Amino acid sequence: MLALPCPHCGTRDEAEFQFGGEPAIRPPSAVTDTVWADYVYMRSNEKGPHRELWCHAGGCGQWFVLTRDTATHAVLP
Amino acid sequence: MRLALGGRIDRAKKLSFTWNGAALTGFTGDTIASALLANGVKIVARSFKYHRPRGVFAAWVDEPNAVVDVRWGDQHDPNARATLVSLQDGMVVAGVNGYPSVAHDAAGALDLLHRFLPAGFYYKTFMTPSWHHYEPRIRAMAGLGRVGAAIETRAFETRNTRCDVLVIGGGPAGIAAARAARAAGASVLLVDDRAELGGSLLWDNATIDDGPALDWVATAIDGVRVLSRSTVFGAYDHGSFAVLEDRATAPTGWAEPRLWVVRAAQMVFATGAIERPLVFPDNDRPGIMSANAVLAYLRQYGVLPGRRVIVATNNDSAYATAIALRDAGAVVEIADARPDAPNIEGIRVRPASVPLATGGRGGLAWVDLGPCDGSRRERVPADLLAVSGGWSPAVHLFSQAGGALRWDDTLAAFLPDAAGRHVAGSVTGAWDLATCLAQGHRAGLDAAGRASDLAAPHAPASALTRPILPLWGLDLPGTRQWVDYQNDVTAKDVRLAASEGYRSVEHLKRYTTLGMATDQGKTSNVNGLAILADATGQDIAAVGTTKFRPPFTPVPLAAIAGLRAGALFAPLRHLPVHDDHVALGAEMRDYGGWARPACYRGIGETTAAAIKREATNARFRVGLFDGSSLGKIEVQGSDAAAFLNLMYYNEVANLRPGRLRYCLLLRETGVVYDDGVVARLAADRYLLSPSSSHTAGVLAMLELWHQTEYPTMQVAFHDVTAAWATFAVSGPKSREIVVALGGGADLSEQALPHMAMTETMLGAVPCRIARVSFTGERSYEISVPSGYAHALWRQLLDLGEASGIMPYGIESLSVLRAEKGYILIGTDTDGMTLPVDLGLEGPLRAKKIDFVGKRSLLTPDATRPDRRQLVGLLPADPAVVPVPGTHAVLRDGGGKRSLGWITTACRSPVLQRSVALGMIESGRARMGETIDLFHLGQFSRATIVAPCFYDPAGEKLHG
Numbered sequence A: 001m002l003a004l005p006c007p008h009c010g011t012r013d014e015a016e017f018q019f020g021g022e023p024a025i026r027p028p029s030a031v032t033d034t035v036w037a038d039y040v041y042m043r044s045n046e047k048g049p050h051r052e053l054w055c056h057a058g059g060c061g062q063w064f065v066l067t068r069d070t071a072t073h074a075v076l077p
Numbered sequence B: 001m002r003l004a005l006g007g008r009i010d011r012a013k014k015l016s017f018t019w020n021g022a023a024l025t026g027f028t029g030d031t032i033a034s035a036l037l038a039n040g041v042k043i044v045a046r047s048f049k050y051h052r053p054r055g056v057f058a059a060w061v062d063e064p065n066a067v068v069d070v071r072w073g074d075q076h077d078p079n080a081r082a083t084l085v086s087l088q089d090g091m092v093v094a095g096v097n098g099y100p101s102v103a104h105d106a107a108g109a110l111d112l113l114h115r116f117l118p119a120g121f122y123y124k125t126f127m128t129p130s131w132h133h134y135e136p137r138i139r140a141m142a143g144l145g146r147v148g149a150a151i152e153t154r155a156f157e158t159r160n161t162r163c164d165v166l167v168i169g170g171g172p173a174g175i176a177a178a179r180a181a182r183a184a185g186a187s188v189l190l191v192d193d194r195a196e197l198g199g200s201l202l203w204d205n206a207t208i209d210d211g212p213a214l215d216w217v218a219t220a221i222d223g224v225r226v227l228s229r230s231t232v233f234g235a236y237d238h239g240s241f242a243v244l245e246d247r248a249t250a251p252t253g254w255a256e257p258r259l260w261v262v263r264a265a266q267m268v269f270a271t272g273a274i275e276r277p278l279v280f281p282d283n284d285r286p287g288i289m290s291a292n293a294v295l296a297y298l299r300q301y302g303v304l305p306g307r308r309v310i311v312a313t314n315n316d317s318a319y320a321t322a323i324a325l326r327d328a329g330a331v332v333e334i335a336d337a338r339p340d341a342p343n344i345e346g347i348r349v350r351p352a353s354v355p356l357a358t359g360g361r362g363g364l365a366w367v368d369l370g371p372c373d374g375s376r377r378e379r380v381p382a383d384l385l386a387v388s389g390g391w392s393p394a395v396h397l398f399s400q401a402g403g404a405l406r407w408d409d410t411l412a413a414f415l416p417d418a419a420g421r422h423v424a425g426s427v428t429g430a431w432d433l434a435t436c437l438a439q440g441h442r443a444g445l446d447a448a449g450r451a452s453d454l455a456a457p458h459a460p461a462s463a464l465t466r467p468i469l470p471l472w473g474l475d476l477p478g479t480r481q482w483v484d485y486q487n488d489v490t491a492k493d494v495r496l497a498a499s500e501g502y503r504s505v506e507h508l509k510r511y512t513t514l515g516m517a518t519d520q521g522k523t524s525n526v527n528g529l530a531i532l533a534d535a536t537g538q539d540i541a542a543v544g545t546t547k548f549r550p551p552f553t554p555v556p557l558a559a560i561a562g563l564r565a566g567a568l569f570a571p572l573r574h575l576p577v578h579d580d581h582v583a584l585g586a587e588m589r590d591y592g593g594w595a596r597p598a599c600y601r602g603i604g605e606t607t608a609a610a611i612k613r614e615a616t617n618a619r620f621r622v623g624l625f626d627g628s629s630l631g632k633i634e635v636q637g638s639d640a641a642a643f644l645n646l647m648y649y650n651e652v653a654n655l656r657p658g659r660l661r662y663c664l665l666l667r668e669t670g671v672v673y674d675d676g677v678v679a680r681l682a683a684d685r686y687l688l689s690p691s692s693s694h695t696a697g698v699l700a701m702l703e704l705w706h707q708t709e710y711p712t713m714q715v716a717f718h719d720v721t722a723a724w725a726t727f728a729v730s731g732p733k734s735r736e737i738v739v740a741l742g743g744g745a746d747l748s749e750q751a752l753p754h755m756a757m758t759e760t761m762l763g764a765v766p767c768r769i770a771r772v773s774f775t776g777e778r779s780y781e782i783s784v785p786s787g788y789a790h791a792l793w794r795q796l797l798d799l800g801e802a803s804g805i806m807p808y809g810i811e812s813l814s815v816l817r818a819e820k821g822y823i824l825i826g827t828d829t830d831g832m833t834l835p836v837d838l839g840l841e842g843p844l845r846a847k848k849i850d851f852v853g854k855r856s857l858l859t860p861d862a863t864r865p866d867r868r869q870l871v872g873l874l875p876a877d878p879a880v881v882p883v884p885g886t887h888a889v890l891r892d893g894g895g896k897r898s899l900g901w902i903t904t905a906c907r908s909p910v911l912q913r914s915v916a917l918g919m920i921e922s923g924r925a926r927m928g929e930t931i932d933l934f935h936l937g938q939f940s941r942a943t944i945v946a947p948c949f950y951d952p953a954g955e956k957l958h959g
């Protein structure tokens, strides 16, 4: 079980968090279908350092971005 | 036999137990294994595959053979390890995997067929017609104890804890580490799997700091939190560990094992080492034991497992056993595989000598000794053969925690690569006490990260320190040399697997089942992979180990589940008037995590009849429905309207206060996520009604979008679902009941039309009345704070009595909504359904802003004309209700192609026929067509119609 840093509450057990996947920048609707589909569906799924969204759902409710090494689970600054 | 003196047992406390029905005795402090050995029991088990007789081999978690069935009071452990279970008065112990008993096993004849049962035998033989044909009989022959039904009801508890330094292992190194870390100011948790701390000190008769070692132990742990009888069985991420605490002998009486989840900032691995067997012909005979286990039985339990003993070894550790046996009065010889032989008083030491064969009926009678090549042999009588093939550091948890291992040729062991981690004791390959203590002290200080002026403990250096001579089986054709006792894997099986191409140790393991028994190969793995290395011409380092995974020792799944089982696994939420529903005879079922009434069956009434009665009554008179589980999310703030307009598919910003609108909520994929009524309470305040099972999800979605995409908008969300109870009064006679309820609200059609709401007071109770309908009839949803739910429920039933009011359940509501074609998200829709598929295209054309999911509705796929669309279906046979999931098919020659499927179907009481909803390709263009349905090989027919079977103009909503 991971220990994750909530920006408000400090380090807490993974069980308190909800995973939100890789963040994506929402493009304006004027973009092409391909650009829009990339935003909606395509994720890099990196092995190694990976930026991802987490929500301290069982605590303060804050969503935040965390960089985690997906191979070692190390939380990176 | 039991010696007259010695051991750490309480000879004043005699215990009675039975072994396979025979009455035996032992003492408090015994394990089942030590008591059986004290009583001269040789055969304790039959092996898994060949049903060979097996005796106790080890003294702790590494025991491969002695798995027994234990009953004590109403407790039953069908697969207990006899070396771990503390003997209790009245225990009933029996062998497993033997019929009629392990001593006289009818299936023992299987062993005669061993030539035909090589490695991979099952994969090669039982494949025609299929494995499943043979599996039940093979499972009955193999396997261990039989699980009783009682286990389901046992309650296991879980605890969480944290510490600065977790020390795993309560031997000398672990205790020294805990002592040092504590002195440096850390909070220390020391976890040890024995009843008594000390590890090897329990049988070594050692001296620490110039006094008895166990006296030192007692003072060293001052201030250290200790979990005894507790096994760290798993190392997980970020310093989390799972620990199983055996509480069978808890001071308060028998208790289920307890799971601990430990979060440690730093940890010290002082996990010790496990003695390996020697691999030689017939090395599995009862009476052949680990040399160190023999020492443990002697010193811990006062048990002498044999009087005429041969100690066969390739290293110095077994000499302590030989000397202790000599001192206990046994006749002892040492067969040392190494060429030089030290002088030991009273013991003959044979150099360059190994066991070449063993014999005896029901136990051991003789051992042939000679050089490794078998060129000479001498038969020596013996009733106990104590063996040591060297030591394997217990690197399991270190490796699980991500530590790297390296093979050390000199020590013939896989050692932990300590860089950046704290390791101490024999797990590092240090075999003498002085080194273990020094390492422990250093590791404790390092883990604490602070200095201390506490002196390190000291002990005399070991006398014997000659190097080990690695020995991985003997090259003697035609012999059977056992590597994995429990799973019956021989050296020949390993070589066969190698010759068949299984060169990877992971493949070897799965093909031969080496190391896959309940002992997880603690005694066999290194021997097995060394033989594999030899057979494949590789270095042991190149072969490597199989991956170490949790659990280190068997753990009951029930202990991991803890209290999250049975009724507590996924507890249902209860409605505020749950008891009223039950009192009315409601059949409560799980709907989206809530216990809700399916219907209210009268005495002798069928479910179908109750649904028909309730639905008909709501159509033509008046029904009462508990909608309290429906979500209620309040949204407030100066930007509430603008924010919700970005979230919802439908326009909500132009909604006037006091008005309601049915709205869809989409995912960014354009797929319909939820539907519900949005009410505007005030200019800056909305009330959303998500589906009962989506409330948490909708709230999370709103928070995500607010926090990540629109953080500057002034808006806040609050889930008030549990704060309000909501009852729907529905039917032609609903208005008169709500009027009779009183309160000052104007309920006229002008003041409160369909899709409007008002806030009022019922006496001193705040109340919301909304005109919203899921039945197609005039309906009022009345909400009060949950504390008043019972009073309102009773009052509505009383006021409605003259009008014929009846409560109706979810199943009845489902019929009413299906007749109207009102969809249920997740039932009529799926992960591909877009609003246009439901015929709701208006907002897409009208709404200019980029609401969630909008852009996805403009893609070529979203605008395809042949998308599946919501339609009604009238089955050709009005008496038949098609099964949801039934496909509509286009028959094309001999084949057929799916056009979609039925999502909802029921028998409509008002139409007195079956009706269905479905998602059908180009459905709206097929109105009036009759199509084929196909389900489980059967065809039927249905006509496509508009998805509303009753009152399509909606006149009854206002009537």
Ligand SMILES: [Zn+2]
Binding pocket: A006, A007, A008, A009, A010, A056, A059, A060, A061, A062
């Ligand atoms: Zn938080």
